Amino acid sequence: MNANVRGFTVWLTGLPGSGKTTLAHTVAEELRKAGVTRMEILDGDVIRTNLSKGLGFSKEDRDSNIQRIAFVCKLLTRNDVVVIAAAVSPYRESREHARKEIGQFVEVFVHCPLEVLIQRDPKGLYKRAMEGSIQNLSGISDPYEEPVSPEIVVETAQETIAQSTGRILAGLKQMGFI
Amino acid sequence: MNANVRGFTVWLTGLPGSGKTTLAHTVAEELRKAGVTRMEILDGDVIRTNLSKGLGFSKEDRDSNIQRIAFVCKLLTRNDVVVIAAAVSPYRESREHARKEIGQFVEVFVHCPLEVLIQRDPKGLYKRAMEGSIQNLSGISDPYEEPVSPEIVVETAQETIAQSTGRILAGLKQMGFI
Numbered sequence: 309m310n311a312n313v314r315g316f317t318v319w320l321t322g323l324p325g326s327g328k329t330t331l332a333h334t335v336a337e338e339l340r341k342a343g344v345t346r347m348e349i350l351d352g353d354v355i356r357t358n359l360s361k362g363l364g365f366s367k368e369d370r371d372s373n374i375q376r377i378a379f380v381c382k383l384l385t386r387n388d389v390v391v392i393a394a395a396v397s398p399y400r401e402s403r404e405h406a407r408k409e410i411g412q413f414v415e416v417f418v419h420c421p422l423e424v425l426i427q428r429d430p431k432g433l434y435k436r437a438m439e440g441s442i443q444n445l446s447g448i449s450d451p452y453e454e455p456v457s458p459e460i461v462v463e464t465a466q467e468t469i470a471q472s473t474g475r476i477l478a479g480l481k482q483m484g485f486i
Numbered sequence: 487m488n489a490n491v492r493g494f495t496v497w498l499t500g501l502p503g504s505g506k507t508t509l510a511h512t513v514a515e516e517l518r519k520a521g522v523t524r525m526e527i528l529d530g531d532v533i534r535t536n537l538s539k540g541l542g543f544s545k546e547d548r549d550s551n552i553q554r555i556a557f558v559c560k561l562l563t564r565n566d567v568v569v570i571a572a573a574v575s576p577y578r579e580s581r582e583h584a585r586k587e588i589g590q591f592v593e594v595f596v597h598c599p600l601e602v603l604i605q606r607d608p609k610g611l612y613k614r615a616m617e618g619s620i621q622n623l624s625g626i627s628d629p630y631e632e633p634v635s636p637e638i639v640v641e642t643a644q645e646t647i648a649q650s651t652g653r654i655l656a657g658l659k660q661m662g663f664i
Contacts, residue, residue, distance in 0.1 A: 346565040346566060347565070348561055359554050359557065362550075372540075376536065379537065380561065383558065384562065384567075387524040387525070387565070389567070
């Protein structure tokens with residue numbers, strides 16, 4: 309593996325609590341160890357603060373949020389920065405738009421069965437969504453359209469974080485990105 | 487001049503019609519000729535479409551718009567991309583926030599006297615603002631706070647585009663950015 313000369317975006321999609329942010333950081337850490345120097349993590353929650361304040365969780369607002377993340381990914385990627393984006397991004401069309409915009413795009417489906425997510429629920433999001441005290445939670449009160457043909461699928465209910473991380477890196481290597 | 491190894495942001499501020507976008511492109515062209523390969527122009531109008539749809543021209547909305555541009559400049563700059571931002575950015579505090587966020591920051595005041603801008607007015611903006619048919623035009627119906635100590639000042643009423651471009655490049659060279 310060499311220091312990066314070419315940019316690409318790893319796009320982690322999955323339900324809230326499935327492990328996207330954790331994996332974004334572990335994958336970044338491994339890439340850094342492997343010599344990648346120009347890299348950014350774009351976390352959905354951070355982006356909502358910096359680029360999308362005022363946007364809510366309607367389909368329209370979610371689409372705007374994803375379009376903004378995709379725009380920033382595009383700028384970074386075409387300037388040879390490696391980007392790891394972690395965002396629920398529940399709508400297939402939105403992810404396809406991101407793929408087209410960005411070009412060098414690796415979709416990673418971070419999969420975890422809903423019943424496991426409900427059981428774990430460290431932030432209490434699922435509990436509150438099922439009680440109706442929060443709305444628009446993807447998977448409960450809002451749709452999540454699973455990827456049809458993502459480049460990589462990780463199963464965070466069955467794999468350790470290290471295993472999922474390793475599989476993402478193996479995929480990137482196999483595709484010639486690293 | 488060498489190919490860029492270190493990122494920085496050239497921030498062009500000035501009234502509408504003063505020549506910011508034109509200079510962004512001529513400066514980028516010269517930097518490219520000099521071997522800079524990783525570079526982005528962030529034009530205020532383009533950013534409004536991609537990151538700030540829905541924002542207007544109140545002080546609050548202008549501040550949000552500038553904060554978003556600054557956030558993207560920061561991500562690019564810290565990954566060794568050269569960024570040329572062209573935005574009216576009429577509020578001093580907003581520009582100071584951008585400076586702090588970005589770090590490697592060169593403020594260029596693109597100055598042209600208001601009477602010259604009103605005379606030229608290729609888009610008819612000043613005419614319409616003075617008639618009252620558009621509101622919130624910086625310099626007419628909205629404030630423009632001139633920079634107090636910008637790194638570079640260009641006088642687009644007196645200089646040719648080539649002269650202003652050359653002065654910006656000379657400034658960047660003198661400051662050790664290129």
